[in-house]
Amino acid sequence: MxxxxxxxxxxxxxxxxxxxxxxxxxxxxxxxxxxxxxxxxxxxxxxxxxxxxxxxxxxxxxxxxxxxxxxGDARALRDEMRASHKGLAGNLRIGVIPTALPMVADLTTPFTRRHPNVRVTILSRTSAEILTGIERLDLDAGITYLDNEPLGRMAKVPLYSEFYRLLCTTGSALAGRDQVTWGDLAGLRLCLLTADMQNRRIVNQHLAQAGVAAMPMVESNSTIALLTHVMGGEWASVLPKKLADLFARGGQLCAIPIVQPEAEHLVGLIAAQREPPTPLIAALFDTARRVAEV
Structure with missing residues (x-):
């Protein structure tokens, strides 16, 4: 059956x-x-x-x-019985919003160190695709926003707060600023994530509140595509702090804090609400709590 x-x-x-x-x-x-x-x-x-x-x-x-x-219950039972005899093993499929990809290793590295027989598959997905994937049993867990759109019956652990940066070249007119406002972005040639991304909806919201129309001439569902456009010198983008800081590390680009407001949104780990959780999910959530404390 x-x-x-x-x-x-x-x-x-x-x-x-x-x-x-x-x-x-x-x-x-x-x-x-x-x-x-x-x-x-x-x-x-x-x-x-x-x-x-x-x-x-x-x-x-x-x-x-x-x-x-x-x-789902049958798979959880199989995992529990296997774990009781052989320890944790198997494949853990995690869907991750593109803007959270830079921090995934902070979670998977300590997790796989503690559970070396577990293989982890990381898949870049939109927030909607993560929820659907978990519901359809195509994904075991996801890393997504916790506070901007409804998650339904999901167990969750906060990981970090996302702040926003203007990413531009050192030759940009705004490059020397310690910070910029959302209103300062008016008139910039922006390249942004596509509208199906929750990050883009967040950015649109803050730009609209500052009276700025979000009408980028370039959109992509890839942050790498946005990076290459910014590096060309004609474009700027709005990205989460962790990602923008990573791209700016080489010194060719600037990651400038965006204030008024300094927007903050919570990103965390989610999985289907199940009592008790599967051994793999329980172990992953335990690692996530340790990462969040650090």
């Missing part, structure tokens, strides 16, 4: 029989047969079928919600 539920979840996530079969490591006929067997065991039709997958029936949607809880 658990294997069939996992195939059903994969089909709901992928929306395509072939891709779902690839995710599960089985052939498409095997997956289709498993879904039909599950429908027979439950006595309801789960999937609208035609020449291709056409979505879940209302009964299928209800089963999906329960299936995710059942499969």
């Amino acid at each position: 658990i294997d069939k539920l996992e195939m059903f979840i994969a089909l709901a996530n992928e929306g395509h029989f072939g891709r779902a079969a690839e995710v599960c490591g089985v052939t498409q006929p095997t997956l289709s047969s498993a879904i039909k067997q599950l429908e027979g065991e439950l006595g309801v039709q789960l999937v609208w079928r035609g020449s291709r997958f056409q979505g879940l029936t209302p009964e299928g949607q209800r089963v999906l919600d329960r299936a995710r809880r059942i499969v």
